[in-house]
Amino acid sequence: MSQQEVESRKIFITRISKGFAGLAVLMALPGNFIAKTKNRFSGIKVNVHPNAVKRNK
Amino acid sequence: MSTDKGNKNYWKSINEYNDDNSLKEAKHHEFMNGVTDEFEPDQLSGISRRKFLAVLGASTAFAATACSDYADKGEIVPYTKRPEEILPGIANYYASTCTGCSNSCSTLVKTREGRPIKVDGNPDSPINKGKLCTKGQSSILSLYDPERLQEPLLKGRKISWAKINGEIVTALKTASDSGKEIAVITDEMTSPSYNKILNELSQKYSTLKIYSYKQFNQKTRFDAWEASFGTRVVPSVKFNESKIILALESDFIGKEGNFVENARLFAQGKDVVANKKMSRLYSVEGGMSLTGMNSDYRLRLRPDNQFDFVLALIDEVSARLNKPTNGIPKVTMNSFVAKNNLNEKTVKYLVDDLVENIDTSIVHAGDTLSVELHKAVNVLNSLLSGNKLYDFNNSFVEIRKLTSLNDLKTLAANSELGALIIVDSDPIYHYPNIFEDAFKNVQTKIAIVNSKNDSSAVCDYILPINNALESWGDHQVRSSVVSLQQPVIAPIFNTRQKEAILLSWINDTAEVFDSSYHAYLQSSVKELFYDLQKPSADFSKYWLSVLHDGIIELESEKLSGRLSQFSLEKPAKTTSEYTVHIQESYFVSDGRFANNGWLQEVPHPVSKVTWDNYAAVSPGTAKSLEVENGDVIKLTSGGRVLEIPVMLQPGLADNHFTIETGYGRKVVGDVGLEVGFNANILFDSTFIFGIDQVSKTGKNYKLASTQEHHALDDDFVKDFHKSRHIIQEGTLEEYLTNPEFLKEHKHDVFSITDDIEYKGNKWAMAIDLNKCIGCAACTTSCNVENNVPVVGKDQVENGREMHWMRIDRYYSGTPEEPIPSNQPMLCQHCDNAPCENVCPVNATNHSPDGLNQMAYNRCVGTRYCANNCSFKVRRFNFFDFRDHFENEYYNNDLTQLVNNPEVTVRSRGVMEKCTFCIQRIMDARSEAIKEGRELHTDEVKTACQVACPSEAIVFGDSNDPNSKVAKMRDHNLGYHVLEELNVRPNVTYIAKLRNTHSEEN
Structure with missing residues (x-):
């Protein structure tokens, strides 16, 4: 392998590694953070009325 | 126009009748104008391949991270302490009453996990017999309206019940002691107990006067x-x-x-x-x-x-x-x-x-x-x-006589009013010419309402009341039946029952307890009905029994009518060239449902317009006025002016306008805001009056109508017969003379593939077009049952309304004397379905019991199936409409409670259509398996069938010879739409017969 080919292979591997490292950093972020900021538990409580009388269909 | 036998031409709109060129042009395009995007490759910006790949890689990395938990809908957490009444996955049913109008129909409310999801008619009611109208069906969305009032407000600031009540009682005492009138304006009275409370309130405060009104009534x-x-x-x-x-x-x-x-x-x-x-x-x-x-x-x-x-x-x-x-x-x-x-x-x-x-x-x-x-x-x-x-x-009974318009005008003119109490009504919206600015100088203004309206906007004290599904009540509108109302869910917000609020004023209690009205209602029912009927059971058992049934049947007095002598006076007639008729809206009513997206989006049963009202005018009058659909005209009567778009309506009398109210509300939630035009501005004292002047404004307003979508009956496709026999009609005489008259034009259709034998159940539907009146109760019931989203006016204009069931309306005859025909159209569940063969991912297929199924998670959204569907009944989710409609108005934790948990909520990019209520089929099947039996004949009822007030829809197993659907399938009047295509639809239509005289036939 010539010196030029070795150099270009080194650059190629360096760039790919940097890309994967960046991906790993991003994926390490709390994955649910973006989705969950939108949906928050609002605390709507649903209760049956105690004096209501149910029936058959 | 399509032709049928007997040279009957069918047309769906004035434009079609007149062979409008733009409509002809539109029929040749699959998509409405402006929907398809133009792609100009020459206009792409320059970017190198390297940069493109780099950006692509980075964005993929971001997307992968962000999508790690896409659309997190929270967690399903089991009960640690399960309420006694609730079994997860099993529905409970409660009898109650609909308060959408003064008919007070008895209802059966289906709840899941403690929240109501469906309202149907109570089958035990002798009046509505298990049926409920469009408004009643859709009223459930009002319970989950995110813009409902949630807390008492004093001049816009939240305040506790005890504090606001204390202030109000003081103000009422002051007004009464100073001899000033306390005016209570309330809705039409249907409840004997509520009436009793008002009477007691007027005894407590001697200057209190009650004004009970309803804009459209039987007075x-x-x-x-x-x-x-x-x-x-x-x-x-x-x-x-x-x-x-x-x-x-x-x-x-x-x-x-x-x-x-x-x-x-x-x-x-x-x-x-x-x-x-x-x-x-x-x-x-x-x-x-x-x-x-x-x-x-x-x-x-x-x-x-x-x-x-x-x-x-x-x-x-x-x-x-x-x-x-x-x-x-x-x-x-x-x-x-x-x-x-x-x-x-x-x-x-x-x-x-x-x-x-x-x-x-x-x-x-x-x-x-x-x-x-x-x-x-x-x-x-x-x-x-x-x-x-x-x-x-x-008979119809009046709990309290309605206040006349003259008395309301007297009230408006009273400048010495001590206090104004508006209870569950909106007089300023309904009668702007009477009440606008009428109450400016009233010191104490109280609104006891469910959600904000024009009248509550002028009030300082706003007391939020429970929704009908959170309330107790009794309703007697007929002499022989009382319908009881019970809460099917405990109040979600800090609201109270209106009767309980009034009781607290009578009893001088600061805090308001709904239980006080519960006790009061029990004693009232005992006094008014139990003591009258004298049943053998004690009152506690009687109370449980009537709450269970939902109705109390009474022995009514045997009355008869004998006409007494009287004279008639001819009422004064208008001398104006034009007249107008102000009418109640079919779905939005007098405006109370303006914020209900389902009701705004159901097409008008006659004109098929959604999201707006208009001035309907005959084609002849439109021609003389030189106006077309959407042209805005100015109507002037007695100094009152209204600008409103015009809609050409075949069959209208000439020189006459009909306008529906309920639209144009200024104080309403985001759904109803700026929707339509307030026709109450024109109203004076009668609903029918003369117009002094009609003039064009030069403006145009787009009305979103569904009537020119889904054109089926065009002869563009040359390989098929010109007349498609989509609507097949005859006369009663023709049928009695020759019961098989419908079969005369039929011909044998054969298939090149072997027929599939369906053993076991084979689900089918039959629709009797003689009984179908086109009311769209089926459409609404289907929307509620199957979580069909609201899309908004702009999407309806593009033909993207999501109704699984639609009512097609055709005209024959002339624009002056049209003969309308209605036809409910839904997925026909064809045995040789053209949609199933073309799906590239096999997302749609045929079940062994005859259903055309849809697997939402397989669908990739090519829309080839909708393209191939001969009936154009497939609906595509171009957007996630829960996010898309009105800036995510319905995408909140409260409104999501309305969803039926038995039906998938579809997201963007997925095709959907009628499923013959497969969830109901599976439910009935699992009950039958549990009980170790076969399904009974006609056991399964679809949502549309249950809702149809005229019982036009029949569903069942066509392999069961005893079932109604099997009998209707074989009936002489039964036919299938586009039968000659050999798609083998499983929906049979019973041809409409008109009962006309023999000379005409």
Whole structure:
């Protein structure tokens, strides 16, 4: 392998590694953070009325 | 236009009738204008390949991270302490009452995990018999409206109940002690217990006066009945036993009286499958109503001429029967017919039919007509059937007489009002000309309402009340039935029952407890009904029993009507060239449902317009005014001005406008805001009045109508017959002479593939077009059951409304005298479905029990199936409509509670369509397996079938020879739409028969 080919292979591997490292950093972020900021538990409580009388269909 | 046998041309709109070029052009394109995007490769910006790949890689990395938990909907957490009544996955049912209008239909509410998800009619009710109208079905969305009032407010700031109550009681005492009037404006009274509370309140505060009103009511009918018969107990009409029905400006199956009951009774008279007899309906009206659309004969007559028409009928009928009438002004029929350009033959048929069927003829006048006209109709009916067609055991009762408009005007003029209390009503919106600025100087203004409205906007004290599904109540609108209301869910917010609020003022208690009204209601029911009926069980058992059933049946007084002598006065007639008729909206009612997306989006049953109102005008008048659809006109009457777009409506009387109210509200949630035009501005004292001036404004307004989407009946595809036989009709006489007349044009259709044998259940549906009135209760019930999203006006304009069930409306005849035909259209679940073969991912397939199935998570959204569907019933989610509609208005934790957990909520990019309520089929099947039996005949009922008030829809197993659907499938009048395509639809339509005279046939 010539010196030029070795150099270009080194650059190629360096760039790919940097890309994967960046991906790993991003994926390490709390994955649910973006989705969950939108949906928050609002605390709507649903209760049956105690004096209501149910029936058959 | 398509042609049918007998040279009958079918058309769906004025544009189509006139062979409008733009419509012809539109029919050749699959998509509406502006929907497809133009792609210009030359206009792409320059970017190198390297940069493109780098950006692509980075964005993929971001997307992968962000999508790691896409659309997190929270967690499903099991109960640690399960409420006794709730079994997860099993529905509970409660009987209650709908308060959407003053019919107070008894309901059966389905709840899941403690929250209501579906409201249907109570099958035990003798009045509505398990049926509920469109408004009742959709009312459940109001419970989950995110803009409901949640806390008491004082000048816009939150305040506790105890504090606000304390201030109000002090203010009321001050007003009463100083002798100033305390005005209570409330909705029409249907509850005896609520009425009792108001009476007690007026005893507590001596200057308190109660004004009970409803914009559209039956007051003129009651007043006329009292003048004619001396009582205000008005019997209902036995439409099922009537052979000849004459409807004068009466929409008795659309929106007047108890139209759910009327539709059922009317449909019984049109049940040609069960018995080969039919009633005959004549409709005489200025506008085109639902009743007019279902009539056998129709006469166009402006409503200001109706009184003379009734006098002419009395003159003619009394002469023929030799029963002279005194004190009735004389109008001769011949002169009337000539003057008003009526069809002589139709009028002759009408008079002949009334006279020849004297015991089974009934004349029914509309609620918006005058008292004098109703009195004249009472005279006419006494000449005909007398009391025979009145059901006195099932009379309408008035809990409290409605306040007259004059009294409301007196109230508005009272500048010395001490306090104003508005309870569950909106007088400022309904009568802006009376109440605008009327209450500026009133010191204490209190609004007790469910959500903000024009009237609450002027009030300082706003007390939020429970939704109907969170409330107790009793409702008596008929002499023999009381409907009870119970809360199917505990109040979600810090709201109270309106009766409990008033009770706290009577009892001087600072805090408001709903339980106080619960106790009061029990004692009231005991006093009014239990002590009267004297049953053997003690009251606690009786109470549980009536709450369970939802109704109390009473023995009503045996009344009958005997016409007393009176005279008639001709009401003053307008001299204006144009008249207008202000009417109630079919779905939005008087505006109370303006914030309900489902009701705004259901197409108008006649015009198929959504999200707006308009001034309907005849094509002839539109031509003379030089206006077209959408042109905005200015109507002026008595100094009142309204600008509103025009809609060309075939069949309207000339020089006449009909406008529905309920739109144009200024103080309402985001859904109803800036929707439509407030026609109440034009209203003065009567619903029918003259217009001084009509002028064009030069503006145009787009009306979103569904009637020109989904054009099926075009002859663009040359390989098929020109006439598609989508609507097949005949006359009763034709059917009686030759029961197989429908089969004459049929030909054998063969398949090149082997037929698949369906063993076991094979689900099918049959729709009787004689009974279908086009009310769209089926559409709404389907929307609620199947979580169909609201898309908004802009998407409806693009043809993207998501209704699984639609009512197609065709016209034949001419624009002046159209003959409408309705046809509910839904997925036909074809055995040779054209949609199934073309799906590239096999997302749609056929089940062993005959259903065309849809796997949402397989669908990739090529839309090839919708392209291939011959019936255009497949709906595509172009957006996630929960996010897309009104800036995510319905995408909140509260509104999501309305979703039926048994049905998938579809997201963007997925095709959906009618599933024949597969969740109900599976539910019934699992119950049958649990009990170790087969499914009973007709056990499974789809949502549309349950809702249909006229029982036009039948669903069941076509392999079961005892099932109704199997019998209708084999009926002589049964046909399939586009049968010649050999797609083998599983929906059978029973051809409509018109009961016309033999000379016409």
